[in-house]
Amino acid sequence: MKTLLKYSIFSLFIFYGCSAIYNSSVYKGNYKGKDIIINFEDAKKGFMLVDTKDSIPFNYKIEKNKIDNVSSKKVITYVYRFTIDADYDLDFPLSLYEIGQKRGSVLQVNDSLTFVRQ
Secondary structure, eight states: OHHHHHHHHHHHHHHHHHHHHHHTOEEEEEETTEEEEEEEOSSSEEEEEETTTEEEEEEEEEEEEEEEOTTSOEEEEEEEEEEEOTTOOOSSOOOOEEESSTTOSEEEEETTEEEEEO
């Protein structure tokens, strides 16, 4: 009985630790005077806050791509693919990418929009 209790508590710590990874995935950016916060709730879902008024839910997945570089090294990029309900009219571009690591400290869209991990 004690062994079962120990394994149960150990399993809870592992599951809690795995879910805590996604709880801290919040990125903040600014586009044309609007504050945009992207919150990745888990490995598939999240939501965006635009000027802390509009909450826009989304689904996403991260795709890993290898790009051949001129110096014969392969550069790994991660592309974030979003699915957003058509009822929401976004007035900013949304196609994020990262170079080198997944869930890093900076997500980029283009030169005018960059999200920084909070």
